[in-house]
Amino acid sequence: MLLRMDFASETPIYLQIRNQVVQGIASGALQPGERLPTIRALADESGINMMTVNKAYQLLKQEGYIETDRRSGAKVAGGVRLEPGGLAPRSREALRLIASEAKIAGLSEDQFLQLCAKAYTSGEEERP
Amino acid sequence: MLLRMDFASETPIYLQIRNQVVQGIASGALQPGERLPTIRALADESGINMMTVNKAYQLLKQEGYIETDRRSGAKVAGGVRLEPGGLAPRSREALRLIASEAKIAGLSEDQFLQLCAKAYTSGEEERP
Amino acid sequence: MLLRMDFASETPIYLQIRNQVVQGIASGALQPGERLPTIRALADESGINMMTVNKAYQLLKQEGYIETDRRSGAKVAGGVRLEPGGLAPRSREALRLIASEAKIAGLSEDQFLQLCAKAYTSGEEERP
Amino acid sequence: MLLRMDFASETPIYLQIRNQVVQGIASGALQPGERLPTIRALADESGINMMTVNKAYQLLKQEGYIETDRRSGAKVAGGVRLEPGGLAPRSREALRLIASEAKIAGLSEDQFLQLCAKAYTSGEEERP
DNA sequence: GTGGTCTAGACCACG
DNA sequence: GTGGTCTAGACCACC
Numbered sequence: 001m002l003l004r005m006d007f008a009s010e011t012p013i014y015l016q017i018r019n020q021v022v023q024g025i026a027s028g029a030l031q032p033g034e035r036l037p038t039i040r041a042l043a044d045e046s047g048i049n050m051m052t053v054n055k056a057y058q059l060l061k062q063e064g065y066i067e068t069d070r071r072s073g074a075k076v077a078g079g080v081r082l083e084p085g086g087l088a089p090r091s092r093e094a095l096r097l098i099a100s101e102a103k104i105a106g107l108s109e110d111q112f113l114q115l116c117a118k119a120y121t122s123g124e125e126e127r128p
Numbered sequence: 129m130l131l132r133m134d135f136a137s138e139t140p141i142y143l144q145i146r147n148q149v150v151q152g153i154a155s156g157a158l159q160p161g162e163r164l165p166t167i168r169a170l171a172d173e174s175g176i177n178m179m180t181v182n183k184a185y186q187l188l189k190q191e192g193y194i195e196t197d198r199r200s201g202a203k204v205a206g207g208v209r210l211e212p213g214g215l216a217p218r219s220r221e222a223l224r225l226i227a228s229e230a231k232i233a234g235l236s237e238d239q240f241l242q243l244c245a246k247a248y249t250s251g252e253e254e255r256p
Numbered sequence: 257m258l259l260r261m262d263f264a265s266e267t268p269i270y271l272q273i274r275n276q277v278v279q280g281i282a283s284g285a286l287q288p289g290e291r292l293p294t295i296r297a298l299a300d301e302s303g304i305n306m307m308t309v310n311k312a313y314q315l316l317k318q319e320g321y322i323e324t325d326r327r328s329g330a331k332v333a334g335g336v337r338l339e340p341g342g343l344a345p346r347s348r349e350a351l352r353l354i355a356s357e358a359k360i361a362g363l364s365e366d367q368f369l370q371l372c373a374k375a376y377t378s379g380e381e382e383r384p
Numbered sequence: 385m386l387l388r389m390d391f392a393s394e395t396p397i398y399l400q401i402r403n404q405v406v407q408g409i410a411s412g413a414l415q416p417g418e419r420l421p422t423i424r425a426l427a428d429e430s431g432i433n434m435m436t437v438n439k440a441y442q443l444l445k446q447e448g449y450i451e452t453d454r455r456s457g458a459k460v461a462g463g464v465r466l467e468p469g470g471l472a473p474r475s476r477e478a479l480r481l482i483a484s485e486a487k488i489a490g491l492s493e494d495q496f497l498q499l500c501a502k503a504y505t506s507g508e509e510e511r512p
Numbered sequence: 513g514t515g516g517t518c519t520a521g522a523c524c525a526c527g
Numbered sequence: 528g529t530g531g532t533c534t535a536g537a538c539c540a541c542c
Contacts, residue, residue, distance in 0.1 A: 008451040010516095012541060019225050026228035049455075049542050065232070086235045087243060091226045097147055098219045098226075099247040100154030104193070107214045109248050115215060116244040119227040120237050138540095140517060167530065177519050182530080195264045199305075199527060201529065266531095268526060275481050282484030305527050321488070342491045343499060347482045353403055354475045354482075355503040356410030360449070363470045365504050371471060372500040375483040376493050394525095396532060423515065433534050438515080455542060457514060 005046055013048060017056035022065060025076055032078035036066060133174055141176060145184035150193060153204055160206035164194060167202075259302055269304060273312035278321060281332055288334035292322060389430055397432060401440035406449060409460055416462035420450060423458075 003020050005013055024030040036042075039057060043050040057074055060066045068074045087095070102112045131148050133141055152158040164170075167185060171178045185202055188194045196202045215223070230240045259276050261269055280286040292298075295313060299306040313330055316322045324330045343351070358368045387404050389397055408414040420426075423441060427434045441458055444450045452458045471479070486496045 007453045007455060009454075013454060014541080022232065023225065023228045026231040052542060055541090086233050086239065087226070087230055091229055092243070092247070094222055095226055095244065095247045096250060097151065098215070098223055099244065099250075100151045101219055102215055103154040103248065104150065105214050109245065111214065112248055113241050113244055115220070116223065116227065116241055117237060119220070119223040120231065120240050122224060122227075142517080166528085168528090177521095178530095179520090180518060183517090185530090196530075197263045198265075198269060198530080199263060270526080278488065279481065279484045282487040308527060311526090342489050342495065343482070343486055347485055348499070348503070350478060351482055351500065351503045352506060353407065354471070354479055355500065355506075356407045357475055358471055359410040359504065360406065361470050365501060367470065368504050369497055369500055371476070372479065372483065372497055373493060375476070375479045376487065376496050378480060378483075398532080422513090424513095433536095435535095436533060439532090441515090452515075455514080 003042070003046055005048065014052050014055040014059065017042075017048075017053065018059050021056070021060055025065060030076050032076050034076045035072065036074040036076065038073055131170070131174060133176065142180050142184040142187065145170075145176075145181065146187050149184070149188055153193060158204050160204050162204045163200065164202040164204065259298070261302055261304065270308050270311040270315065273298075273304075273309065274315050277312070277316055281321060286332050288332050290332045291328065292330040292332065294329055387426070387430060389432065398436050398440040398443065401426075401432075401437065402443050405440070405444055409449060414460050416460050418460050419456065420458040420460065 003017060005016055007013070009016065011019075021030065021036070025032075030036075036057075037045075039050055039053045042048070043053045046053075057066065057068065061068055061074070065077055066074050067077045099112060102115070107115070131145060133144055135141070137144065139147075149158065149164070153160075158164075164185075165173075167178055167181045170176070171181045174181075185194065185196070189196055189202070193205055194202050195205045227240060230243070235243070259273060261272055263269070265272065267275075277286065277292070281288075286292075292313075293301075295306055295309045298304070299309045302309075313322065313324070317324055317330070321333060322330045323333045355368060358371070363371070387401060389400055391397070393400065395403075405414065405420070409416075414420075420441075421429075423434055423437045426432070427437045430437075441450065441452070445452055445458070449461055450458050451461045483496060486499070491499070
């Protein structure tokens with residue numbers, strides 16, 4: 001599980017970390033219970049400020065994706081169930097917006113759902 | 129087509145405007161060729177600064193959603209076809225992230241696709 | 257010689273008129289001494305404001321491209337020799353800027369000159 | 385790399401900044417990877433408003449000439465390859481117009497190409 | 513420290 | 528009356 005930062009991107013670095021961890025969990029690259037690198041370690045090897053990495057970990061913890069143990073550091077949470085409805089309201093809203101863009105771009109519902117299915121299955125099986 | 133701003137939101141106001149216009153076009157509330165309110169008009173009635181509205185319009189124009197006629201003002205572009213693949217790379221990436229979140233939240237592919245379908249059809253037929 | 261306006265363009269309409277007349281003269285579509293349409297006529301058939309057409313004609317006259325006669329209207333000037341150096345300073349400057357863009361885009365001098373030659377010969381022989 | 389503004393010019397200040405940066409890159413005065421002055425710094429030393437400088441930087445970023453690193457600031461992009469054809473459509477059009485002006489001014493194709501070659505090589509080797 | 517965003521005014525080019 | 532541009536200040540997110 002190697003993080004790749006894009007310092008020229010408009011999405012903040014702490015969010016890039018958060019997003020990559022989330023996708024790592026979803027893809028199976030990060031297994032439940034697996035230990036994440038130390039804040040210091042990750043900061044050093046990526047050239048990122050420790051404050052930034054800390055912010056990302058705080059966010060991931062708050063969202064329930066990881067758990068932090070004072071002794072052993074951070075590890076991937078097991079059996080995460082975040083929202084009762086299944087998806088955070090913010091993500092629902094983002095999904096509605098993307099659907100609107102797709103509709104304007106001329107995609108039919110079927111075509112859009114194919115893209116969605118592709119997005120769902122794309123991150124799978126990175127560990128063969 | 130009335131815009132509702134959330135000044136407490138963390139998404140910038142100019143993006144809120146942009147997003148609502150996009151969703152308005154997708155839902156049919158804004159028809160191709162229809163004129164948008166003047167920058168000044170929208171600014172006045174919303175209590176937003178002109179520059180902010182201007183920024184939103186510039187973005188929408190740049191993305192091809194609206195066109196500004198030198199004589200009159202801004203109007204919804206007709207027959208928008210933005211990306212060859214159908215969806216902007218940024219939106220594809222956002223979709224992949226949402227799919228990851230859904231997967232971790234325990235949604236099966238079918239459940240996720242139902243959410244996507246709902247997002248696609250949710251904004252329809254505001255004008256019966 | 258038909259003018260085509262782009263009301264969504266960012267170049268002012270009066271400049272679009274001016275530019276098309278200039279290109280018309282260069283291509284031979286407009287011959288020296290040939291009469292241009294009346295301000296009113298051009299305004300009517302194009303849906304442009306008379307003030308705008310007038311502004312374009314004033315500019316063309318000031319630059320020496322056309323001559324206006326109170327009786328017969330405007331006509332293309334004959335044997336135009338504008339700048340001693342050959343090109344207006346403004347156009348020289350624009351050319352330098354374009355050359356810079358070309359250089360950054362990776363074009364060699366030869367490639368750039370091929371583009372220039374193409375631009376020079378492109379507008380020719382519209383009247384076979 | 386010092387910028388010189390002409391406040392009396394009819395070309396907007398933000399475009400003057402943009403153009404000078406482009407010419408600076410082409411001439412080699414600005415090397416790929418080199419850091420550009422901060423928005424605030426440039427605004428202060430030039431007596432220009434921050435927002436204006438910001439607009440210029442946004443444009444340069446959008447055109448791919450510079451990149452903004454979240455950590456430090458703006459720097460010249462390396463290995464810029466913007467348009468597949470080599471030159472932006474807008475610049476092609478401008479070039480055609482200049483060629484027309486040259487033709488009317490009585491310049492032969494060779495004379496025009498000499499001007500073009502001069503424009504291409506004029507900004508070179510400011511750093512011996 | 514940086515850029516991103518927003519405000520409240522103003523002037524001008526354009527049509 | 529329209530958008531385009533600019534100013535002088537301010538707050539905030541990010542690093």
